[in-house]
Amino acid sequence: MNSYKSFNPFEEKPIPIEKTFMDWNTMYPCSYNKMETNPYTKTRIILMNGTEFEAQWFSRNFSRRCTDNDLRRELALLRRIEQQQQKRITALKPKDETILETTIAYEQLAVDLTAVMAKKETNCTVKNALNFALLEDFDHLYRYSNLLGYEYNVDPKLYVGGYTELTPARPTISEHRHPVDSIYPCINNNTNPLLTKLHIGIITAAEQQTMNYYMNIAPFYCKSDLGRRLYQEIGMIEEEHVTQYESLKDTSATFLEDLLMHEYTECYLYYSCMISECDLRIRQLWEECLLQEISHLHKAKDLLAKYEGKDWQQVIPGGCFPEPLILGPNIEYVRNIIATTTGNTQCIESIVPLQDLCSDAPFYYYQNIVNNNVSCVASHRVIEDTIRGLGKDIRFEVAPNPLAALRNRCEDNTSMGRNPAQTPESATTCGTSENCCSCSATADGMKVNW
Numbered sequence: 165m166n167s168y169k170s171f172n173p174f175e176e177k178p179i180p181i182e183k184t185f186m187d188w189n190t191m192y193p194c195s196y197n198k199m200e201t202n203p204y205t206k207t208r209i210i211l212m213n214g215t216e217f218e219a220q221w222f223s224r225n226f227s228r229r230c231t232d233n234d235l236r237r238e239l240a241l242l243r244r245i246e247q248q249q250q251k252r253i254t255a256l257k258p259k260d261e262t263i264l265e266t267t268i269a270y271e272q273l274a275v276d277l278t279a280v281m282a283k284k285e286t287n288c289t290v291k292n293a294l295n296f297a298l299l300e301d302f303d304h305l306y307r308y309s310n311l312l313g314y315e316y317n318v319d320p321k322l323y324v325g326g327y328t329e330l331t332p333a334r335p336t337i338s339e340h341r342h343p344v345d346s347i348y349p350c351i352n353n354n355t356n357p358l359l360t361k362l363h364i365g366i367i368t369a370a371e372q373q374t375m376n377y378y379m380n381i382a383p384f385y386c387k388s389d390l391g392r393r394l395y396q397e398i399g400m401i402e403e404e405h406v407t408q409y410e411s412l413k414d415t416s417a418t419f420l421e422d423l424l425m426h427e428y429t430e431c432y433l434y435y436s437c438m439i440s441e442c443d444l445r446i447r448q449l450w451e452e453c454l455l456q457e458i459s460h461l462h463k464a465k466d467l468l469a470k471y472e473g474k475d476w477q478q479v480i481p482g483g484c485f486p487e488p489l490i491l492g493p494n495i496e497y498v499r500n501i502i503a504t505t506t507g508n509t510q511c512i513e514s515i516v517p518l519q520d521l522c523s524d525a526p527f528y529y530y531q532n533i534v535n536n537n538v539s540c541v542a543s544h545r546v547i548e549d550t551i552r553g554l555g556k557d558i559r560f561e562v563a564p565n566p567l568a569a570l571r572n573r574c575e576d577n578t579s580m581g582r583n584p585a586q587t588p589e590s591a592t593t594c595g596t597s598e599n600c601c602s603c604s605a606t607a608d609g610m611k612v613n614w
Contacts, residue, residue, distance in 0.1 A: 173431045174476060174483040178459040181241065186248045193449065195258040198265060203325040204491045205446060207273035208437045209256050210266075211491075212453070214373025215366070215433055216250035219243075219426055226419045238467055239423075242460050249453055256446070263381055264312050264391070268323040270374050271308055274301035275328055277370055279494035279501075281363045284487075290360055290412055292515045293348055294367065295501050296508060297405045299333040302498060304398050306332050306559070307543045311394060313558040314550040315387050321560040327493040330560040332570045334506045336543035338581025339401045340534050342526035345510045346407040353414040353479075359486045361414075365429045366489070368409040375402035390549065393542035408510075420468045421479045427461040428480055436488035495562055503566035507581065507590035519584045531582060538578050547576040 196205065223243040227236050257266065278301060282294035309320035309330045320330055353361060378399030385391040417425070434454035441447035465476040477483065509518050509527060521527055535541055550557050556573040565571045567588060569580055579586035 171435060171485050172483045173428070173435075173458050173461055173485070174465065174480075176458050178462040179455060181245070181459045181463055184245050184456040184459055186252065191248055191252045192255045193252060194445075195256050196443070196446070198258050198261045199322070202442050203269065203272060203323065203327060204276075205441065205443050206269040207276065207491055208441065208450075209253055209446075210270055210273050210373065211277065211366075211370055212433060212437060212450075213250060213253045214369050215430055216246050216253060217373055217376070218365075218369035219246045219430060220250065221372075222422065222426055226423065229419070232471075235467065235471060238463065242427075242463060245456060245460070249456065252449070253453075256449075262316075263385055264308065264316065264387075265323060267308050267377075267381075267395075268305070268312060268320060270377060271301055271305035272324050272328050273370065273491075274374060275305055275498065276491050276494050277489075278367065279497050280489060280491060281367060282501075283494070283497055284359060285363055287351060287356055287360045289348055290351065290363060293408055293412060294363070295505060296510065296515050297371075297408065298498065298501060299506060300336070300339045300401060300405070302329075302502070303333040303336050303339075303543075304401070306330050307336055307394060307398070307546055309560075310550045310558045311391055311546050314546070314553055315391065320558060324560070326560065327495075329495055329498065329562060330558065331565050332577065333498075333502050334508075334581045335577055336398065336401065337535055337538065337541050337578050338509075339404070340531060341404060341510055342530035343407070344526050345512060346404050347411045347513060348408055349412075349513050350415050351412055353417060358480065358482075361425065362429055362432060362486065364409065364412045365425060366433065368406065368413070369429075371402060371405040371409055375399060375406050378402055390542060390546060394546055397542045417479075418472060420464070420472050421474070424461070424464040424468055424476060424479050427457060427464045428483075430457045431461055432485050433489065435485060436490065439488055440490045499563075499566045504591045506567060506570075507587040509581065517590050518581060518587045519589060521584075535582075541578075544576055544578050551576070 196209075220243050223239050223246065227239045227243075230236050230239070275298065278294050278298040282291055282298060285291040285294060305324075305328065309324075312318060312320045312323075324330065351360065351364070378395050382392050382395035382399060385395055431454060434450050434457055438447055438450040438454055441450055468474050468476060468479070505515075507518050508515050509521065510516070511521060511525065511527070538544055547557050551574055557576070559573065567580075569586070569588070570577055581587055
């Protein structure tokens with residue numbers, strides 16, 4: 165294959181798509197060792213599991229709105245192989261890895277994937293969206309880590325490998341916002357770089373995978389009612405995140421254009437996983453999946469030409485991959501975002517400081533309903549129970565928390581992000597452009613019908 169610096173999947177000769185079907189043994193590879201496997205191998209597996217789920221979910225929605233049965237058969241062919249790939253990837257999870265141990269990897273992925281993309285993103289709206297949800301997933305990692313440490317008596321640092329800090333950010337209790345405040349302006353595919361379009365698709369699929377996992381797994385957490393409640397609560401935040409991220413997508417793209425972009429995104433991610441994977445056996449799996457996806461991409465290209473008369477370069481000019489997406493530590497970047505933006509919230513389509521909200525904003529109405537009794541909020545109770553049982557919360561920090569109000573390890577902060585008087589003033593700028601309209605917008609006097 166070509167050097168990654170100029171790798172173009174459209175220039176690769178695809179293997180016949182009918183030769184990419186797998187037998188049962190191929191679909192059930194040996195699982196990894198949960199204590200010896202690198203945390204980023206685990207996160208790559210979750211990322212690609214979610215990517216394959218998004219592929220088949222999109223394909224089903226396409227098929228349900230398609231009147232041409234020949235095209236629906238082509239979609240069914242692609243979808244069957246995507247399903248086999250998903251089954252193969254999810255089988256890598258070992259039988260002895262608990263629901264909560266897997267959850268730590270889910271949230272570590274959310275943190276480091278979001279940070280890696282936010283650092284590269286040039287669209288202000290998208291960058292702000294990434295930085296905003298980054299802090300919330302970071303706080304989820306802290307809450308789940310305390311549940312793991314308190315209920316299983318194990319050090320959660322073992323599972324993140326010391327690559328990602330375990331410390332509070334915007335408290336989860338503050339993340340519950342009215343649905344009207346969960347939509348961003350959609351981007352225009354024609355005026356945004358390829359990397360921005362990739363970022364939106366990747367993060368939407370990843371957060372959707374987390375949302376689905378929590379939606380389904382909550383009642384199967386058998387250790388305690390508190391754990392079940394924590395999955396229920398954080399699952400609601402993940403629903404917000406999926407709503408936010410998917411709203412960024414260009415709604416004018418046709419289904420076939422979107423199919424091409426989905427297949428291209430899968431190629432890009434499998435290539436990124438392949439060149440960064442440290443486990444040789446799993447690296448080979450990523451390479452085999454990449455070859456399958458190149459076949460899918462060429463099929464999508466042909467369908468776009470046949471049914472819409474469009475060349476693939478009208479959707480993905482040039483076709484060369486951007487710099488690969490490499491998962492790794494982002495501690496300093498996250499600490500800076502905590503220090504500067506923890507006090508932000510969302511109002512209508514903008515990220516704003518909490519102090520800019522009107523007193524009758526939908527945020528407060530919704531908060532007063534779902535969090536009317538703070539003692540019943542699971543994300544708060546798990547920290548309280550940990551402090552009561554162990555004398556302090558469970559953390560892994562390379563330095564004290566960037567915010568003084570979050571440094572007390574014997575008390576959980578439930579006011580930051582909910583009470584303006586106890587929330588630090590935060591920047592709304594993404595740092596990308598001094599004249600960015602999405603950064604300078606405020607919520608002063610903003611009203612919305614709801």
